[in-house]
Amino acid sequence: MALLSIDDPEERRFYEIEAREGSWGSRDLERQISSSLYERLALSRDKEEVLRLSRNGQTVEKPADIIKSPLVLEFLGLEEKHSYSESELETAIIDKIERFLLELGKGFLFEARQKRFTFDNDHFYVDLVFYNRLLRCYVLIDLKRDKLTHKDLGQMQMYVNHFDRHVKTKDEFPTIGIVLCHRKNDALVELTLPKEANIFASKYQLYLPSKETLKAQLEKIGAELK
Numbered sequence: 001m002a003l004l005s006i007d008d009p010e011e012r013r014f015y016e017i018e019a020r021e022g023s024w025g026s027r028d029l030e031r032q033i034s035s036s037l038y039e040r041l042a043l044s045r046d047k048e049e050v051l052r053l054s055r056n057g058q059t060v061e062k063p064a065d066i067i068k069s070p071l072v073l074e075f076l077g078l079e080e081k082h083s084y085s086e087s088e089l090e091t092a093i094i095d096k097i098e099r100f101l102l103e104l105g106k107g108f109l110f111e112a113r114q115k116r117f118t119f120d121n122d123h124f125y126v127d128l129v130f131y132n133r134l135l136r137c138y139v140l141i142d143l144k145r146d147k148l149t150h151k152d153l154g155q156m157q158m159y160v161n162h163f164d165r166h167v168k169t170k171d172e173f174p175t176i177g178i179v180l181c182h183r184k185n186d187a188l189v190e191l192t193l194p195k196e197a198n199i200f201a202s203k204y205q206l207y208l209p210s211k212e213t214l215k216a217q218l219e220k221i222g223a224e225l226k
Contacts, residue, residue, distance in 0.1 A: 002030050010054035011038045017057035021106075028102060035072045035103075039214035042221070044068045050221060060106050060134040063176045063198050068105065070203040071180065075099045078206050086145045090114075090127055093143075107134035117162055126159050137173040138163050147183035148201050150192045156199050174198050 003019075006012040015038065019029050041058060042050045044067055052059065060066055076092040078084055093100050094113055101108050108130050115126040128141040140159050144152055156177040163175040177199040184201045193199055 002026060002033060006033065010051075013054045014038050014057060021057060022102075031075075034208055034211075035074070036209050036211045036214045037068075039211070039218050040068045040070065040072075040209070042218050043214065050218075058106060060132070063135065063137075063200070066105050066107075066132060066135070066139070066176070067178070067200050067202055069184075070205045070209065071103055072208060073100070073103065073204050074207055075103075076206065084145075086127075086143045089143050089145065093128070104130070107132045108139070109133060111138075117166070119162070124159070124162075132176075135173060135176070136171075138168060138175045140175060140177045142177070142179050144179060144181040146181070148179060148181040148185060148188065150188060152179050152181070153189065153192045153199060153201070157193075157197070160199060176200070178202055180204050 003012055003015060006015065015029065015033060018024070018032070018037075022028075024032070038053065042053055045053075045064070058065070073093070075096055076089075078089065078092055090113060097110055101110065109132070110128075111131055112129040113127065115129045117124055117126075126140050127143045130139040130141065131137070132139050140156065140163065142152065142156050142159070156179050160175045160177040168175060175198065179199070179201045181201060181203060182205075184203055189201045
C-alpha cells in the first residue's frame with residue numbers, strides 16, 4: 001500500500017529495491033518515503049548518477065555514495081532550538097542508534113563514541129566512529145551544533161590522517177570523515193578541501209523536509225538531463 005501511493009515510477013522502483021535489499025518493515029519504508037530519501041539521495045549526487053538510483057537503488061562503491069544532505073534526524077525528538085549542546089545531540093543519536101544507522105544508509109556498523117587518541121601529549125576525541133563493510137573503511141563523524149567553519153574541516157582532516165596512519169590495516173581503504181552540521185557553506189567546503197579529499201560536510205535537520213521543494217529541485221535536474 002505504501003509503494004502504491006508513489007506516483008512516479010522511477011521513485012517507486014527505487015523504494016522497491018531498497019525495501020527488498022534492506023529488509024525494511026512497513027514502518028521503516030513509510031518513514032523513508034516521508035523523509036524524502038529518494039530526493040535527498042538524488043540531490044546529493046552528480047546529475048549523471050540520478051538515473052542509477054531508480055535502476056539500481058543506492059549503490060555504495062565510493063565514499064561519495066554514502067553521503068546524503070540533509071540527514072533527517074526527526075526521530076531524535078529534539079526541538080529545533082539553540083539551547084541543546086553537541087553532547088546532547090550525540091547522546092540522542094546513541095540512544096536511537098538503530099534508527100540513526102538506517103538514516104546513514106547501507107553497510108554501517110557502529111564502533112565507538114568519543115574515541116580518544118593522543119598526539120604530543122594532547123588528547124583528541126572523535127565524536128562517533130563507524131565502519132562501513134561495503135566500502136571496507138572507517139567512517140568518522142564530528143557533530144557541530146551550528147554552522148560549519150574551516151577549522152572544523154581541518155580538525156576532521158587530522159582525525160582522518162590519524163586513522164589512516166595508525167588504525168586502519170593495509171587491506172582497508174582510506175578513512176572517510178563527515179562533519180555533520182546545522183548549517184554549511186558549499187563554497188567554503190570547496191575552497192578548504194582538495195578535490196580528492198575523503199572529507200565531506202553534510203547538513204542535518206530535526207524535522208521532515210518539504211517533499212514538494214525537494215521534488216521541484218529534482219524535476220529541474222531531470223529536465224536538464226533530458
